[in-house]
Amino acid sequence: MSRVHKIFRKFYKIGLVLFLAIFLLFIFDEIQNLDIKRYLSEHYISEGVQETGAINLVTSVLYDYRGFDTLGEATVILTAAATLSFMAPIKKVKMLGTEFTIIIYQTIIIIIPFLVVLGMNLIFFGHISPGGGFVGGVILAMIPILVTITYGITFSENKLKANHKSLLEGIGAIGFILLGLLGIFAGSNFLASGQANFGLGNPGELISAGLIPYLNLMIGIKVGAGLATIFNSLIKEG
Amino acid sequence: MESAVWIILLPLLTAFFLGIFKLYSDKLFYSLVIVSMVIYLYLLILVINDSYPPKVYSIGDWGLLGINLMVDSFSAMFLLIIAILFITVIIFSLNYIKVNKHKFIILTYVMIAGIAGMVLTADLFNLYVFLEVSSMSSYALTAIKKTDKSIESSFKYLIMSTFGSFFILLATILTYYLTGTLNMAEISLEFKSVPFMIKSTIMFFFIFGYGIKIGLVPLHAWMPDSYEASPIPYNVLSSGLVMKSAIYALIRLLYVIFGVEFLTESGILNIGVFWGVLTFIIAHTLAYQQSNLNRLLGYSSIAQIGYITIGLFLGNEKGLIGGSFHILNHGIMKGTLFLVLGIFYYSLKADEIEDIQGLGYKFPVLSFTFVVAALAIVGLPPFNGFVSKWLIIEAAIEAGFFYAAFFILVGTFLSLTYYLKVIIKLYTKTEKKTLIEKPDLSLKLPTFFLGSLCILFGIVPSLPLSLINNIPKFLLNNSEYIRILLGG
Amino acid sequence: MELPYVVVIILFCLGIYTIIMNKNLIKIVVGVNIVESSLILLLILISFKLGGTAPILDRKYELVVDPIPQALALTAIVIGGSFIAVMLALVIKIYKRYGTLNVDEIRKLRG
Numbered sequence: 144m145s146r147v148h149k150i151f152r153k154f155y156k157i158g159l160v161l162f163l164a165i166f167l168l169f170i171f172d173e174i175q176n177l178d179i180k181r182y183l184s185e186h187y188i189s190e191g192v193q194e195t196g197a198i199n200l201v202t203s204v205l206y207d208y209r210g211f212d213t214l215g216e217a218t219v220i221l222t223a224a225a226t227l228s229f230m231a232p233i234k235k236v237k238m239l240g241t242e243f244t245i246i247i248y249q250t251i252i253i254i255i256p257f258l259v260v261l262g263m264n265l266i267f268f269g270h271i272s273p274g275g276g277f278v279g280g281v282i283l284a285m286i287p288i289l290v291t292i293t294y295g296i297t298f299s300e301n302k303l304k305a306n307h308k309s310l311l312e313g314i315g316a317i318g319f320i321l322l323g324l325l326g327i328f329a330g331s332n333f334l335a336s337g338q339a340n341f342g343l344g345n346p347g348e349l350i351s352a353g354l355i356p357y358l359n360l361m362i363g364i365k366v367g368a369g370l371a372t373i374f375n376s377l378i379k380e381g
Numbered sequence: 382m383e384s385a386v387w388i389i390l391l392p393l394l395t396a397f398f399l400g401i402f403k404l405y406s407d408k409l410f411y412s413l414v415i416v417s418m419v420i421y422l423y424l425l426i427l428v429i430n431d432s433y434p435p436k437v438y439s440i441g442d443w444g445l446l447g448i449n450l451m452v453d454s455f456s457a458m459f460l461l462i463i464a465i466l467f468i469t470v471i472i473f474s475l476n477y478i479k480v481n482k483h484k485f486i487i488l489t490y491v492m493i494a495g496i497a498g499m500v501l502t503a504d505l506f507n508l509y510v511f512l513e514v515s516s517m518s519s520y521a522l523t524a525i526k527k528t529d530k531s532i533e534s535s536f537k538y539l540i541m542s543t544f545g546s547f548f549i550l551l552a553t554i555l556t557y558y559l560t561g562t563l564n565m566a567e568i569s570l571e572f573k574s575v576p577f578m579i580k581s582t583i584m585f586f587f588i589f590g591y592g593i594k595i596g597l598v599p600l601h602a603w604m605p606d607s608y609e610a611s612p613i614p615y616n617v618l619s620s621g622l623v624m625k626s627a628i629y630a631l632i633r634l635l636y637v638i639f640g641v642e643f644l645t646e647s648g649i650l651n652i653g654v655f656w657g658v659l660t661f662i663i664a665h666t667l668a669y670q671q672s673n674l675n676r677l678l679g680y681s682s683i684a685q686i687g688y689i690t691i692g693l694f695l696g697n698e699k700g701l702i703g704g705s706f707h708i709l710n711h712g713i714m715k716g717t718l719f720l721v722l723g724i725f726y727y728s729l730k731a732d733e734i735e736d737i738q739g740l741g742y743k744f745p746v747l748s749f750t751f752v753v754a755a756l757a758i759v760g761l762p763p764f765n766g767f768v769s770k771w772l773i774i775e776a777a778i779e780a781g782f783f784y785a786a787f788f789i790l791v792g793t794f795l796s797l798t799y800y801l802k803v804i805i806k807l808y809t810k811t812e813k814k815t816l817i818e819k820p821d822l823s824l825k826l827p828t829f830f831l832g833s834l835c836i837l838f839g840i841v842p843s844l845p846l847s848l849i850n851n852i853p854k855f856l857l858n859n860s861e862y863i864r865i866l867l868g869g
Numbered sequence: 870m871e872l873p874y875v876v877v878i879i880l881f882c883l884g885i886y887t888i889i890m891n892k893n894l895i896k897i898v899v900g901v902n903i904v905e906s907s908l909i910l911l912l913i914l915i916s917f918k919l920g921g922t923a924p925i926l927d928r929k930y931e932l933v934v935d936p937i938p939q940a941l942a943l944t945a946i947v948i949g950g951s952f953i954a955v956m957l958a959l960v961i962k963i964y965k966r967y968g969t970l971n972v973d974e975i976r977k978l979r980g
Contacts, residue, residue, distance in 0.1 A: 156889055156890055157886070157890075160882050160885055160886045160889075161882075164878055164879075164882040166582070167878045167881070167882075168875075168878060170555075170578075170579060170582050171874045171878065173576065173578065173579060174555070174558065174559065174579065175871075175874075177559070177575075177576075179558065179559070179561060180560070180561045181561040181935060182561060182562075183446070183562045183563075183937065184561070184935045184936060184937050186446065187446075187936060187937070188924070188926075188933045188936070191926075191936075192926055198925055198926050198927055199925050200924035200925065200926065200933070200936040201924055201936045201939045201940050201943075203936075204936050204937055204939075204940040205943060205944075207441065208441065208443055208446060208447045208448075209448055209506075209507075209940060210440065210441060211440050211441075211448045211507060212448070212506060212507060212510050212940075212941075213944070214393075215498065215507070215510035215511055215513075215514050215944075216510060216944045216947050216948060218393060218491060218494070218495075218514050219510075219513055219514055219517050219947065219948050219951050220951055221397070221400075221491075222488070222514070222517045222518050222521060222951075223517060223951035223952075223954055223955055225400065225484065225487065225488070225521070226488075226520075226521040226524075226958075227954060227955065227958050229481060229484050229525075230524070230527070230958050230959075230962065231958075271927075272925065273923070273925065277947065309401075309404070310401060310404065312400075313397050313398075313400045313401040314401075316393075316397045317397050317401075320393065320394055320397070326441070326442075327383070332383075332386075332438065332439055332440060332441060332442040333386045333390070333440055333441070334440055334441045335441045336441065366947075373954050376958065377954070377957060377958060377961070380958060380962065380965075506941055506944075510944060510948070517951065517952070517955070520955060521955070524959065529966055532959055532962050532963055532966070533963060533975070535959060536894075536956070536959045536963065539952070539955065539956055539959065540888065540897060540901070540956075543901055543952055544885075544888060547905075547908065550908055550945065551881075551908060551911075554908065554911055554912055554915065554938075554941075557915070557937075557938065557941075563937075
């Protein structure tokens with residue numbers, strides 16, 4: 144009886160998923176036949192450069208029109224990093240690693256400055272070319288991760304202590320909110336970069352688009368420190 | 382209305398600063414907690430007082446091009462719940478939590494910021510982002526004890542809740558695809574020209590996704606395990622705020638974006654009432670068989686959420702008022718029960734029903750508070766639970782759902798049986814037990830405060846009802862809400 | 870019915886099938902990742918216009934792709950990544966306590 148029961152439950156679950164698939168097919172088919180209106184994005188495309196000063200429209204949407212979402216997402220990374228750091232054991236577990244040849248060690252030392260330059264370039268030019276705070280932060284986080292993988296976790300923890308990384312994260316997050324508060328002090332609302340006329344400058348130059356380059360920098364620091372903390376905590380657990 | 386954005390910003394700033402201070406000094410940590418709590422209470426009272434008529438706040442001053450925050454009576458009621466429960470829980474947990482105290486307080490602040498963000502926003506994707514913020518801190522708080530059970534129940538909660546989030550995100554993406562905007566008022570205007578079949582599908586996805594987070598049967602499986610294995614102050618916040626904020630989001634979406642006419646047309650109101658009745662019948666039956674007090678209170682929470690669902694899905698004015706009042710009352714009553722349980726656990730490590738035998742004579746005032754709160758949840762006069770339940774029953778009869786009213790009365794008797802079981806155990810005499818820790822004033826004061834609110838709101842229900850009476854004006858008639866959001 | 874939308878639906882349903890049917894904890898986490906990826910793919914598909922360019926306006930272009938879903942996708946990627954990290958940490962802790970990754974075995978051990 145229990146065997147029949149198990150097979151029945153299996154088929155019942157497969158049936159549910161198939162039903163969902165067919166349902167979604169119908170819905171997408173019907174949606175294709177409607178004509179879609181996109182006036183909001185058309186406004187962003189035609190007026191975005193004048194109103195915010197950034198030529199990269201995705202950056203202007205992410206940091207100026209919808210900057211609040213970025214704040215929420217930065218909070219999620221910070222919470223995840225804090226969660227993982229308290230779940231990892233305090234004393235260091237021996238990491239199963241292999242001994243690399245000397246070529247790898249020397250190459251890593253040469254690559255690290257280039258990674259720093261690449262990351263900073265992506266962060267600072269985020270409003271002119273593709274990139275932005277998040278991608279730059281991920282590249283900056285690669286540096287502690289590479290050191291951890293090749294040199295082992297004790298060496299990496301010695302060079303960049305975990306406390307300093309969480310301090311960097313906190314600074315990045317607080318910096319973001321304080322930059323947003325500048326908008327309130329200038330007489331407008333929170334996170335007002337375009338509307339508060341923060342020196343929009345010429346589109347296409349480095350110092351333009353009001354607050355956006357500084358917001359990029361804060362997010363870059365925060366994401367970099369957060370991802371490095373997450374990686375080190377996951378390594379320590381195993 | 383400038384203070385509206387500070388309600389979200391202040392807990393976030395406090396949490397970030399606490400994260401830095403934790404590394405340096407303890408005294409700075411606690412003084413920051415107390416200072417920010419006092420300022421936050423002041424800000425909440427300021428915003429709640431100024432919430433009728435509703436006010437709009439544009440982030441970045443972009444008007445309709447960006448994200449807006451909107452404070453109306455439904456949000457103000459949730460801010461009142463946050464004010465009552467948050468202060469109580471922080472004072473309680475300053476002394477109660479022994480392990481990982483700093484992380485607990487930081488994560489609680491982040492969770493409150495997430496819930497405040499969910500309650501105040503008027504933008505669809507922003508709602509999803511803040512839902513994830515509050516969920517992420519919830520998962521972390523469930524696993525904070527690091528015992529076997531907490532890790533496992535946190536994992537189950539994580540998987541099921543993420544499953545729900547996927548459907549919410551899918552529905553949000555489809556809504557953007559159909560309307561091209563993310564502002565709730567504009568979506569509601571554009572939705573009038575969308576065909577019926579597609580709207581019903583999106584509504585079904587929203588209800589399924591939020592139903593997992595609310596805890597409607599059979600999607601509730603993560604809840605009793607998570608109550609058993611998490612610290613008690615988190616249980617107060619989880620039953621009082623986290624699940625209720627999912628109800629808030631669902632009701633806001635259903636009534637403002639879809640509109641009452643569409644809801645009646647599609648028959649979802651009947652399904653909602655039926656589902657509510659099913660939930661509390663099953664939950665009451667399962668609660669009777671539990672021997673662990675945490676799980677018993679957890680199943681009782683699921684049953685009360687069934688009542689709230691019935692009240693809010695009736696679609697008439699009295700139902701909305703009754704359902705919202707029950708949200709407020711349940712938070713207070715369940716909070717009292719959990720806090721008393723917390724004191725028992727703190728002094729005697731008492732977890733099962735057998736362990737609390739005879740404690741009625743050792744802690745007379747606390748046990749009296751427990752009895753008051755238990756009778757209030759069952760729904761006896763003159764406590765606040767009676768007032769809200771009576772409003773829901775009246776509203777059900779008015780809307781023609783006679784079977785719902787009948788089953789609510791049956792459910793009252795069912796809940797009386799298992800609460801009486803606990804109360805009788807509390808007052809049977811037994812041999813003396815030794816205390817491990819004596820509970821001091823900072824643990825007892827919050828409990829008495831919440832218990833006295835049970836009696837106060839029962840005798841003078843006009844105090845909170847003056848706030849709640851304005852809720853149906855903006856939910857049933859969504860054109861008012863839309864007009865204020867578009868004009869502001 | 871364009872092909873990319875069918876791919877999105879297949880990925881979504883495959884991911885959900887993995888979550889509800891599989892017994893191995895790591896495979897459940899992989900299933901969550903697949904569903905997450907399918908939703909982000911759907912977001913990118915929505916913003917596409919045939920013949921449009923990337924939304925970086927250093928010159929005047931005729932047809933520019935929609936920038937809003939791209940920003941939403943960035944947020945969704947980051948949030949999904951944090952969830953996967955927390956899930957993996959919990960899976961490692963469960964493995965160290967119980968020694969197995971099978972859901973049924975863990976339920977039996979816990980009693």
